[in-house]
Amino acid sequence: MTATTTAPGCPVDESFDPLSPEFLADPYAKLPGPAKPIFFAPSIGYYVLTRYADIEAVFRDPASYSAAVAQAPLVAIIPEAQRILLAGGHKPQPSMVSLDEPEHARLRKPAARAFSMKRVTAMIPVIEATAARLLDAVGQAQEFDLVAALAFPLPANIVFALMGVPAEDYARLKHWCGYRAALGWGRPAPEDQVDIAANIAAYRKYLRDLVDAKVREPGDDLAGDLIAIHREEPDRLTLDEIASILFSLSFAGHETTTGLIGNTVRRLLEDPGRWADIVAHPELIPKAVEETLRYDPSVPVWRRVTTRPVTLAGVDLPEGARLFLWLAAAGRDEAAFDHPGYFDLYRPEPERHLAFGKGLHYCLGANLGRLEAQIAVAELARRYPRLRLAPDQPLSFHPNISFRGPQVLKVRSRP
């Protein structure tokens, strides 16, 4: 897409590429500030929105802003890979998060019913025990990778256990989830796309087979709850739809929370004074997690597409304009938060962030994700009061636009 296709009066930033190594290393260096609330980025063909108020307005108006592009690949997918994806049941709008009403509600309602506060609360002892077991394995090692030891396995184990996946299959599911981030939010090279598509098709098939197995032998898990809803009224929730819900949860409940734990620990350890505050006052931990979601969210970008001509941030946009909702920039908007560039453990209302979206698609797993991050930090603070970042480590991030957290975070259990 070229600059000539952009809406009149909209600034164009030829240099903005959210998949460039410089941007991935430090997206905050590129924040445009209040003078540039909207611009067109030819590198991805999206209008970038940066203000809290505009992004919130988009989330709140699903009639004017469709979710259809939420997981649309950023590059053309080659026909062979498309064929494999379609044959594997992966449609262009592949799950709940990219559906509009009424199709969205068909999946969201039963998923929300099954994903009840009761189920989430029942997970607390499981999350605590899993975090403890994972950190027992670290023991008194002086230096370890926080992501490999805790931030990655904790949410994966929890969401798979919640869904009812047998423990021996966790590793396979984790492996498949990585392909999803590359397809929907990265820039996969044509030569890699067939492999990615084959893995996603296998992932779909696995979940569809799991649903059949759970029909034969229901368990006390979320898949079992969904099957109970299906039995009440088979037309309201089909078995294919249950597999689709599990597809949404398995991915959404995993990468997002790994990133949240990694980002929270990174930000707390960046200033040893913050860690000392957390150790002395563990009641600050929920605040620390919310402040991280504002300051350095693990889902820094979400997407929408206009369904009619609209005016946004003073620019007239046509129908079909694709929007890059820069949630990380909204968290740093000085019209919404005082001193937004400062990580403040004592900030009033950091939870006003938009890191979980808003409105009809508001994150279904927000409470679970929060709980996991809070328990992870609490367990770390209890065991390692003198925890530090290992010095001089360059951080790396998976090359995609929407899921962000350090891939490795080396920490020292004592200075």
Ligand code: HEM
């Ligand atoms: C902890 C970090 C997490 C973050 C930052 C996050 C962020 C988001 C965002 C930005 C959306 C899109 C909202 C919108 O379009 O308005 C979303 C949707 C969703 N999230 Fe999360 N999420 C997290 C954790 C989880 C967990 C743990 C689960 C489930 C186990 C989950 C399940 C979902 C689902 C199913 C949707 C789609 C809801 C719908 O379309 O109605 N998320 N999340």
